[in-house]
Amino acid sequence: MGQVKSAGSEFLTGLRLLGRGFARYGRSPKLLLLGAIPAVITCALFVVGWAFLIIYIDEVAAAATWFAHDWSDGWRRLVEFGAGAGILVVAALISVLTFTAITLLIGDPFYEVISEKIEDGLGGTPGAVNLPWYRTLWPNLVDSIRLIALGIAVAIPMFLLGFVPIVGQTVVPVLNAIVGGWLIAVELTGIPFNRRGLRLRDRRKILRAHRSLALGFGIPVFLVLLVPVAAIIVVPAAVSGATLLTRRVLGLNIGEEPASAPHAVAR
Template sequence: MGQVRSAGSEFLLGLQLLGRGFARYGRNPRLLLLGAIPAFITFVLFAVGWVFLIIYIDDLAAVVTWFADGWADGLRQVIRFGAGLGILVAAALLSALTFTALTLLIGDPFYEVISEKIEDGLGGTPGAVDLPWYRTLWPNLVDSLRLILLGIAIAIPMFLLGFVPIVGQTVVPVLNAIIGGWLIAVEVTGIPFNRRGLRLRDRRKILRAHRAMALGFGIPVFLVLLLPVVAIIVMPAAVSGGTLLTRRTLGLSIAEEEPARAPHAIAG
């Protein structure tokens, strides 16, 4: 019972960290614009892709259900509806993951500034490895590609489960949110972890020890990233919150430092 309560508390803390990320990011209009630029570029690319996907979804469903061409009309329509839904569910998972990865790659120098400013306000970055952004771009790209490939590997069975009546319309979306939330939490914490010289394997190990907190943070990000336009604002805020999540999992303070005050003059 205590473990359930602890997991619930950690999940809520992850959700709170996302909210605090929004609050910290929103205080600075310059950071608002800075963080929105790469997210907007990625959004335009994905919007075009989704338009084509929706236009041709019936054709794609027919292609993947070629075996049903000779079936009775009603049964063929049911199986192709399930296929179309499965394609959209798998595309949603891949979109959220690849949107995050591509936005982080395009905006690496921008989000590095946002993350570093967050940590500066919390007392700095213990264990920081001082490398220019272009030195970290390739390792970040490799880590992102590994996560995308993992997402593709997971999306395939999710797509196949979409054919199963009831399960495909209920269980699969829930699993999608849980898996997508976890992978996004791993992705958006990449910048603060990499700043400390910690790579993907280290990141996953540390976050796994705080899985409920990572899910409380990542699942809302995953769900909101499915909403058009909103994703432009969510991504930089998620990086801000991911910095707080990183500090929390590393046992560092997430309380903002009070500015030093001049001592009061002593009356003579």
């Protein structure tokens, strides 16, 4: 029972960190404009892609269920409906991950400024490795590709489960939000972790020790990012919140409570 309560408390703390990220980001009109530019560019591309998918979802679902074309009308429609739902669920997961990755890559210099300003206001960045953004672009790209590949690998069984009536329309979306929330938390904390010279394996290890905290932060971000226009504000605000999340899991001051002992990271 104590572990459940602790996990619930950590989850709510993660949610509060996201809210504080929104509050800090929204205090500066310059940061609002700065953070919106790359998100607007990516959002325009994804709106077009989703418009085509929704328009042709019936044709895509029918092609995916070619094996059922000779079935009775009722069973064929049921399988096509499940396939269509599964395709949209998988597309949502992949879209959110790729949207975040592309936006962070396009806006790396912008979001680095936002994240650094947050840390400067909380006492700076202990252990910072000062490298120009173009020196970190390739490592960040590699890490993003690895996360997207992981998301696609997880999406395959979810797509198959989408064919199962009821389960595909109830359980799969919940699993989708949990997996997507975790991957989003790992993705967004990349900027503050990379500033310290810590790569993907480091932040996965550290966030794994604070899984409920990371999910409390990541799941609401994932859900809100399903609304394309909202992503324009959500991504830069989430970068701000991810900076607070990073400081929290590293045992640093976040302007709310005494810091706990920092984690040692094997390098």
